């Protein structure tokens with residue numbers, strides 16, 4: 001007489017658990033395939049590595065109501081035009097350098113990481129590099145010797161010397177320049193770039 | 199003969215070893231634990247628990263160092279920089295929790311399957327391999343720290359990806375050890391009895407180990423890199439780990455309170471459905487700003503907003519069962535920590551997670567101390583607590599299943615450890631929340647996240663006070679941990695009374 005109602009039945013919930021899990025996982029796989037294909041380097045959201053040959057900006061778009069990357073005309077990095085393959089190699093060196101020096105445990109990259117130092121997502125576009133003419137040079141010098149080129153903005157927090165070579169520093173600058181061109185759906189909000197000064 | 203003074207000053211290796219042995223023996227005599235109270239499987243489990251506690255202490259130590267650097271940036275600058283200390287802090291945490299989980303599972307499968315662990319020899323070898331690897335990884339973190347921007351650095355020094363920094367060789371080793379563990383679980387249940395709990399456990403472990411593989415690849419494309427990186431981090435803590443603690447809770451509630459199996463298993467299935475149903479697609483809350491398509495704003499926002507529901511269900515489950523059984527249990531500290539887990543999980547993950555999970559809010563809080571506030575309360579509340587509960591279950595058995603209910607000697611120790619640890623973490627959480635609000639406002643909303651904006655926020659008095667309070671409550675946490683370790687080593691030492699037997703009680707309403 002005392003029959004278990006469906007909502008209290010073990011086997012009902014077991015089946016529900018299996019179906020819900022399997023269903024969610026299938027949807028995730030489908031979304032993953034779509035997302036990865038939309039974000040290969042060279043697509044609309046994530047530009048090709050050779051974008052480092054171009055001028056990059058990040059501007060507020062009234063229609064979309066958010067900031068979007070704006071890719072402009074030629075603006076070679078370190079005065080050299082790179083082929084797609086050369087550009088990829090340089091960015092790759094930068095990315096590996098960022099990992100091997102453990103940047104992410106002080107900084108955030110795309111907003112993820114640690115909170116001891118500024119976000120690097122749009123570091124290439126930051127007004128902290130004073131002017132576009134000085135920027136590349138200043139970045140390389142800073143990365144190679146952050147202690148004596150430190151600008152701590154009154155915080156006394158200094159980046160340590162990580163033994164970054166000149167080549168690696170150039171790779172890092174390429175990586176940061178390329179990353180600043182990624183469409184991050186408007187993060188960071190309200191960011192004024194080094195271009196905005198002009 | 200010709201340098202007698204020097205001989206006396208420099209201790210001979212043999213005498214150092216002898217001394218160490220004497221200290222070890224003295225320590226053992228003081229602790230006075232009798233391993234013959236444990237089955238072979240339980241002896242294996244307590245090895246894992248021992249390393250877990252040691253790593254927990256290391257976690258807190260390096261947390262304190264990192265926190266101090268926020269206040270005195272020059273402290274250990276160039277010797278142990280912030281990134282090194284922080285990496286050890288969070289890696290020690292992930293690893294000690296995994297040790298705790300593995301130990302707990304080894305502990306419960308014998309009881310649950312009704313037979314002995316099948317591949318005990320392999321399991322022991324795996325334990326020593328893992329522990330050796332962990333030691334080596336930490337030594338390299340501390341003494342090598344960084345390498346050139348080449349693959350070899352990622353293989354042997356540091357992968358530089360938060361939480362899963364362990365170099366590739368260690369990834370492979372960890373995977374091998376996890377496979378041994380997985381084999382043992384499956385083979386033990388196959389030899390003994392399967393149960394609903396066993397089924398959920400095995401499927402969950404497949405997912406847990408499988409997900410780790412997603413974090414083992416190098417990619418130049420940072421957007422893809424972070425896409426897979428979150429598969430490991432998020433799908434661990436907000437899906438597979440949650441279900442794993444669901445399993446541990448289910449078993450513990452049967453053991454601690456004598457709750458009926460049918461009730462516990464039905465709840466477990468409900469929790470799995472709700473947790474995976476919200477947590478798997480809730481992954482999208484990490485895909486808002488990393489370059490992924492816009493539909494993740496809706497998918498991630500919607501599903502992650504549902505994630506608190508299973509956590510509410512877990513609180514209801516634990517508290518209802520405890521209430522029904524009038525909080526009558528054979529192990530007071532363990533039950534207290536189980537209840538701390540239920541609330542900590544709900545507040546740390548459910549409430550603190552929910553508060554910043556919608557994209558409209560996350561745009562401002564993303565990557566600020568807000569995340570750190572949530573990270574501390576959730577990892578502590580959800581996972582440190584349940585592991586500590588299990589340490590207490592284990593030590594009770596290790597002492598010979600002695601009395602640990604009302605009227606235990608020196609009960610103030612576990613009560614104060616419980617109080618200090620929880621107060622310390624809650625205090626840090628609130629301090630970080632204040633810092634996070636200030637950052638979201640000044641750095642993000644007003645200044646637009648430039649470097650100047652970042653430092654403007656860091657230099658605000660309210661931020662700096664928050665860092666001081668975090669330090670203070672960090673010390674409270676550390677005091678609680680010291681007391682906890684002392685209590686674990688001594689509780690039940692001179693206890694003569696045996697624990698009552700818990701029987702499955704059928705409650706008549």
Ligand code: HEM
Pocket residue numbers: 111112113360435436483484502503505506543546547548550551552553554555556560563564565566569570572573574576577580
């Ligand atoms: C026990 C379960 C959980 C744990 C251990 C946990 C832990 C963490 C940690 C450590 C982070 C920071 C990651 C980083 O370093 O970048 C994080 C981020 C986040 N968590 Fe959780 N979490 C849990 C559950 C939840 C839940 C249930 C929600 C939502 C309802 C949530 C929402 C978020 C969000 C939105 C972020 C991103 C923060 C940002 O944008 O910076 N979490 N979580």
Ligand code: HEM
Pocket residue numbers: 113114115116258261262263264265284287288291569570571573574577578582623668669671672673675676
């Ligand atoms: C003495 C106590 C502790 C202190 C002083 C401390 C300090 C710190 C510091 C300074 C950071 C770096 C945050 C940043 O990048 O700005 C951190 C990160 C973190 N700690 Fe702790 N911690 C303590 C205890 C704990 C405990 C008990 C847990 C969890 C069980 C924990 C989990 C974490 C997590 C998950 C992160 C990364 C958070 C994120 O990236 O959002 N910590 N801790």
Ligand SMILES: [Fe+2]
Pocket residue numbers: 432436480481483484
């Ligand atoms: Fe998440």
